[in-house]
Amino acid sequence: xxxxxxxxxxxxxxxxxxxxxxxxxxxxxxxxxxxxxxxxxxxxxxxxxxxxxxxxxxxxxxxxxxxxxxxxxxxxxxxxxxxxxxxxxxxxxxxxxxxxxxxxxxxxxxxxxxxxxxxxxxxxxxxxxxxxxxxxxxxxxxxxxxxxxxxxxxxxxxxxxxxxxxxxxxxxxxxxxxxxxxxxxxxxxxxxxxxxxxxxxxxxxxxxxxxxxxxxxxxxxxxxxxxxxxxxxxxxxxxxxxxxxxxxxxxxxxxxxxxxxxxxxxxxxxxxxxxxxxxxxxxxxxxxxxxxxxxxxxxxxxxxxxxxxxxxxxxxxxxxxxxxxxxxxxxxxxxxxxxxxxxxxxxxxxxxxxxxxxxxxxxxxxxxxxxxxxxxxxxxxxxxxxxxxxxxxxxxxxxxxxxxxxxxxxxxxxxxx
Amino acid sequence: xxxxxxxxxxxxxxxxxxxxxxxxxxxxxxxxxxxxxxxxxxxxxxxxxxxxxxxxxxxxxxxxxxxxxxxxxxxxxxxxxxxxxxxxxxxxxxxxxxxxxxxxxxxxxxxxxxxxxxxxxxxxxxxxxxxxxxxxxxxxxxxxxxxxxxxxxxxxxxxxxxxxxxxxxxxxxxxxxxxxxxxxxxxxxxxxxxxxxxxxxxxxxxxxxxxxxxxxxxxxxxxxxxxxxxxxxxxxxxxxxxxxxxxxxxxxxxxxxxxxxxxxxxxxxxxxxxxxxxxxxxxxxxxxxxxxxxxxxxxxxxxxxxxxxxxxxxxxxxxxxxxxxxxxxxxxxxxxxxxxxxx
Numbered sequence: 001x002x003x004x005x006x007x008x009x010x011x012x013x014x015x016x017x018x019x020x021x022x023x024x025x026x027x028x029x030x031x032x033x034x035x036x037x038x039x040x041x042x043x044x045x046x047x048x049x050x051x052x053x054x055x056x057x058x059x060x061x062x063x064x065x066x067x068x069x070x071x072x073x074x075x076x077x078x079x080x081x082x083x084x085x086x087x088x089x090x091x092x093x094x095x096x097x098x099x100x101x102x103x104x105x106x107x108x109x110x111x112x113x114x115x116x117x118x119x120x121x122x123x124x125x126x127x128x129x130x131x132x133x134x135x136x137x138x139x140x141x142x143x144x145x146x147x148x149x150x151x152x153x154x155x156x157x158x159x160x161x162x163x164x165x166x167x168x169x170x171x172x173x174x175x176x177x178x179x180x181x182x183x184x185x186x187x188x189x190x191x192x193x194x195x196x197x198x199x200x201x202x203x204x205x206x207x208x209x210x211x212x213x214x215x216x217x218x219x220x221x222x223x224x225x226x227x228x229x230x231x232x233x234x235x236x237x238x239x240x241x242x243x244x245x246x247x248x249x250x251x252x253x254x255x256x257x258x259x260x261x262x263x264x265x266x267x268x269x270x271x272x273x274x275x276x277x278x279x280x281x282x283x284x285x286x287x288x289x290x291x292x293x294x295x296x297x298x299x300x301x302x303x304x305x306x307x308x309x310x311x312x313x314x315x316x317x318x319x320x321x322x323x324x325x326x327x328x329x330x331x332x333x334x335x336x337x338x339x340x341x342x343x344x345x346x347x348x349x350x351x352x353x354x355x356x357x358x359x360x361x362x363x364x365x366x367x368x369x370x371x372x373x374x375x376x377x378x379x380x381x382x383x384x385x386x387x388x389x390x391x392x393x394x395x396x397x398x399x400x401x402x403x404x405x406x407x408x409x410x411x412x413x414x415x416x417x
Numbered sequence: 418x419x420x421x422x423x424x425x426x427x428x429x430x431x432x433x434x435x436x437x438x439x440x441x442x443x444x445x446x447x448x449x450x451x452x453x454x455x456x457x458x459x460x461x462x463x464x465x466x467x468x469x470x471x472x473x474x475x476x477x478x479x480x481x482x483x484x485x486x487x488x489x490x491x492x493x494x495x496x497x498x499x500x501x502x503x504x505x506x507x508x509x510x511x512x513x514x515x516x517x518x519x520x521x522x523x524x525x526x527x528x529x530x531x532x533x534x535x536x537x538x539x540x541x542x543x544x545x546x547x548x549x550x551x552x553x554x555x556x557x558x559x560x561x562x563x564x565x566x567x568x569x570x571x572x573x574x575x576x577x578x579x580x581x582x583x584x585x586x587x588x589x590x591x592x593x594x595x596x597x598x599x600x601x602x603x604x605x606x607x608x609x610x611x612x613x614x615x616x617x618x619x620x621x622x623x624x625x626x627x628x629x630x631x632x633x634x635x636x637x638x639x640x641x642x643x644x645x646x647x648x649x650x651x652x653x654x655x656x657x658x659x660x661x662x663x664x665x666x667x668x669x670x671x672x673x674x675x676x677x678x679x680x681x682x683x684x685x686x687x688x689x690x691x692x693x694x695x696x697x698x699x700x701x702x703x704x705x706x707x708x709x710x711x712x713x714x715x716x717x718x719x720x721x722x723x724x725x726x727x728x729x730x731x732x733x734x735x736x737x738x739x740x741x742x743x744x745x746x747x748x749x750x751x752x753x754x755x756x757x758x759x760x
Binding site: 023032137141148204205208213398399402 | 451454455456457560561564633634636637643645722723724725726727728729730731
């Protein structure tokens with residue numbers, strides 16, 4: 001490790017005898033606190049971190065390249081596997097990017113349903129942060145309590161999409177299906193009790209002296225540095241920069257909702273924790289408003305390039321009495337075939353970014369007119385946020401590295417793509 | 418003479434059985450209580466309410482392969498778990514479970530060894546456990562284990578001082594170093610109620626006992642998220658189980674010491690002699706003692722599943738900058754109190 005070798009030369013004046021003997025500790029890729037297959041080569045002086053070098057790529061699957069080999073529709077399921085803790089967010093962001101490129105406007109009901117899915121995913125992802133973050137600091141019970149609510153969200157997703165984790169529910173120009181009344185009632189029930197649950201986590205952590213000691217003034221990153229490092233999401237807002245794409249570059253129906261951007265002051269682990277806790281409350285507010293204001297109507301855009309025609313409009317074979325379906329037309333059948341084989345989009349390029357649970361998730365798509373992307377690039381927040389690991393951990397203790405990893409809240413599926 | 422020898426052997430068997438039984442069921446209690454705190458069931462498959470789970474775990478661990486890591490020091494690697502469990506078991510010898518029985522004209526106290534220097538002995542053997550952890554961590558040839566071992570040495574050294582000072586305060590009150598003597602000396606008033614010195618000493622000892630047994634919030638030695646298990650990362654099979662057993666026996670010892678030193682041992686304001694029959698009274702005393710001990714065991718478990726873990730430098734700071742000065746003030750105040758006859 002070149003970086004580590006340079007760091008060995010660092011002079012320490014506070015301890016006599018020089019420091020020829022540094023210990024290189026290989027944290028990961030199989031390690032309980034690295035949240036996946038991250039490897040960090042840590043150079044230790046005693047237990048003080050002299051250098052921490054993240055090594056990524058253990059989960060690289062070539063998702064971007066796959067995006068160039070699959071049709072626009074086929075790639076949706078691969079977006080699930082980016083940040084697998086908030087899969088719906090990725091799917092919807094990708095579909096919105098393609099819609100932007102193709103110039104499709106989805107109906108308001110669809111936008112609202114997408115907001116509901118987005119915010120539920122965000123809460124689920126932040127719950128994982130609270131749970132595993134607390135588990136890394138040693139509070140195992142918080143993990144189970146956070147998981148309880150996450151399970152409820154997954155049950156709701158199961159009701160809506162039929163899956164618990166990799167949904168593939170978003171469609172270009174809409175959603176796979178409308179929500180059932182049962183699902184909407186389940187979301188409503190969830191929003192009603194969720195604030196109280198957040199109080200519960202806060203009761204266990206926020207005013208806990210040990211939690212303070214372990215998170216306050218640990219992994220501090222000030223606002224200019226955070227911006228320079230390209231941090232986004234709660235990690236940026238923890239440093240006091242109130243930037244939230246939901247507010248500043250509204251997409252879906254976010255301009256219709258009334259919510260606040262929680263920000264921290266110092267930019268330490270505790271601020272990032274508080275930002276996420278408050279974001280969960282704000283997400284819950286958005287959910288309540290979305291349920292209250294949910295418009296009726298269609299969920300699919302009127303665009304035959306990407307949206308399948310209704311089943312009764314398809315000219316299929318006649319029934320056993322030799323009668324063809326009444327409304328069926330040949331054109332719709334042709335449209336059906338074109339949608340299935342993948343529609344082309346006029347040459348052009350688009351960058352669409354959304355506020356994902358981890359930060360700015362952007363899809364950059366270049367189209368050359370064919371039915372698949374010429375170039376697909378995913379700007380994943382976790383990958384960029386991971387840059388802050390080394391500056392945050394340097395000079396601190398090994399235990400703080402764990403707190404910093406937890407507070408950065410990255411997902412390796414998204415880092416490596 | 419024969420009576421004494423037989424009684425001693427019986428007591429040894431009883432106490433070792435008790436220690437292992439409590440340790441085994443403490444693991445089950447730990448998981449059950451954890452489940453209760455965490456909205457889940459805990460073990461409930463093996464036997465009614467999972468009561469046979471410790472046996473199942475033991476059998477499983479017996480049949481696991483014993484691994485010796487490359488580059489490990491075989492002798493020390495094998496010695497370390499034995500040291501941990503052995504020292505914890507030795508400490509059981511001075512637990513005064515109850516009052517004395519009179520058999521064939523001989524008074525037999527319900528403690529394996531009623532030494533005049535019981536407390537010194539306890540401190541001596543319970544400190545030995547750290548050697549097991551240190552050696553285990555060092556001989557594993559694993560950096561995580563090494564860090565765990567080093568942390569434990571620092572931790573135990575820091576907290577033993579506080580512990581000894583808190584114990585010394587009790588010795589001032591009772592004027593004896595025999596654990597049984599200390600228990601009997603509290604028949605009138607438990608040391609924890611000798612406000613404020615006894616109370617402060619009790620809490621100091623209690624906090625230090627968490628560090629002494631490497632329990633959360635002070636379990637920096639194991640610390641799964643950072644050190645991946647710490648000193649026992651490389652251990653498998655019964656060697657791992659011995660570390661585990663050692664930890665739980667040590668918990669039992671610390672809980673009984675809290676009971677003995679501060680909560681009057683087997684006494685309960687005279688209620689322990691409620692029966693006319695001396696045998697029944699002794700049994701009742703033992704039950705009272707165990708009830709108090711189990712309360713402390715429960716608190717050990719309760720705290721583990723409630724609090725986060727402190728960082729090792731914070732632990733050191735707490736030990737040296739807060740607890741130790743407080744303990745010194747406590748012992749001075751206790752000494753003054755005894756001299757001027759307040760206590």
